[in-house]
Structure formats: structure tokens, C-alpha cells
Amino acid sequence: MFTLASGLANSPLGLILIYAVIIGVFWWFLMRPQKKEQKRLAQLLSELEVGDTVLTTSGFYGVIIDITDDDVIVEFGSNKNCRIPMQKSAIVQVEKPDAE
Template sequence: MTFLPVLAAGGTSNMLATTVLPLVLMFGLFYFLLIRPQKKQEREHAALVNSVETGDSILTSAGFYGVVIDVMPEIVIVEFGNNKNCRIPMKREHIQAVEKANKDA
């Protein structure tokens, strides 16, 4: 006598629910805990970088403070310290924080 598994009419839906549903739930959990906050942070950083103008004080990813002298599509020229000869081009994505220049003065 052999024992063969016999699937009832509702057996396939039960098997589908026990294998696929946990995978869908895990993907949804990963999306809401990891992917969605990362995308939001990337959008906020892109908006910050695009708002940089000449005269703004910035903080670089290396921890240096400087003043933006010139803005180009992919790079900015930053002046560090009081020495007017210390002007360094850097990529815009390395800007961590921006303090807007006072335009009233």
C-alpha cells in the first residue's frame, strides 16, 4: 500500500497562502522600513543640494565649512577659511548642510 498525498479542492489555495503570503508581507515590511525612508532622504538631500547659491555657507561631507563662490551644474567652487587662495571645486552631492547667505545686507 502506498501513501500518496491527495490534494483536496481547497488544498492548493491553502498551500498558496502559506508560501506566497509571507513573502509578500516580508517585501511590504522591507519596503516600508528600508526602501521608502531611503528614497525620502535622497529627495530631501537633492532638494538641499539644488538650493545652493553663491554666498551660502556649507558643511561638506568631510566636515569642512566653507562659502560657495561659484555654482555650476555638477560642481561648486568653495572658499575655505579667510585665505582667498584656498578655493576648491567639489561635487555638489558632498554638501551635507547649507546655511543661506543674508541677502538683506
Template sequence: MNFLPLLEAGTGTGGSGIMYSLLLYGALFAFMWFVLIRPQKKRQKETEALQNSIKIGDSVLLSAGIYGKVVDTVNDVVIVELGTNKSVRVPVQRAGIISKAEPDLSIVKSEEE
């Protein structure tokens, strides 16, 4: 393959080849931005807003899949009370909280019964 025609600036075909390549790379970057980078940054901002809005008494879901209730906050550490036993308190970083949610403890009966 000969890439020299792309580098030639003197002729009309070489200049248009460079311009075409730049436009192609620009379009590819724009596509990647709108498909991958922009939604990820939006999701990250929403998660940070959620984690900063956590207050005492909120029920939360941790990244490990554990539900708990916030009983205290100290800087970036949240003390979470787990289960029905009120003496189990675990310090968790705010980044470990993925949503405000309460567990669904309703019993679903199967159709066979």
C-alpha cells in the same frame, strides 16, 4: 524535508500552503519597503533638493567635515571658499555637499575655570 506538498495544486492543503507562502513573502516585502527602502528614497530626495538649491553666498558643510562658502557654480561643480583666507578656493561636486550650515565658532568655557 519534503517540499512536494507545497507544490501540489490538486489538494486543498497544497493550494493553501502556496497561498500562505505568497502572503508571507508579500508581507515581508511590504515590511522591508516601509522600514528600509521608503525612508532611504525620501532622504535621497531631500538631499538632492538641498544640493540643487545651493546658490552663491551659502555656507555649506562638505562630506569631509569642512565648512566653506559657495563663490561660484558651474554645472555639477561648486567652487567653495575655505577658511578665513579668501584665496583658498576648491572645486567640489554638488554631491559632496551634505548640508547648508555655518560653523559654530563660539568658545565654550569649562566649569573648572
């Protein structure tokens, strides 16, 4: 008995079509969400301001006290001497101060 699936798998055009569908599904479920997250993070980093509370990739919360093109200086804890320069890419979350 001849079925559509076996007919597609036996023809070269059908094999190419099956691979194209697999690659399309792979892109849709894996690559597309990653690109969206990269765009979101890039926008988040472009909107950084002095005074924002940030979470770093190492899990520390701090307040931004200075910003340059690729780097920021973050103050950690209540100790005013704990200021660490780091790359903007080390920031994963930003919380804006409340306007009261």
C-alpha cells in the same frame, strides 16, 4: 490542532503572502526613508546659491563662491586662496546667510 499560521505556511498561496508581507515591511522601514532623504538632498542641492555656507562630506565648512551644473567652488576658512572645486554631491548640509 490547526492554526491559521501553520495553515498559511503549508499552502503555496500562504507562503507567497508571507513573503509579500516581509518584503513590504522591508520596503516600508528601510527603502522608503532612504528615498525621502535622497529627495530632500536633491532639493537642497537644487537651491544652492552663491554665499551659502555648506558642510561637505569630509566635514569641512565653507562658503560657495561659484556654481556650475554639477560642480561648485567652495572657499574654506579665512584664507581667500583656499578655493576648492568639488561636486555638488559632496555637500551634505546648507546654511543660508542671515538676511539682516
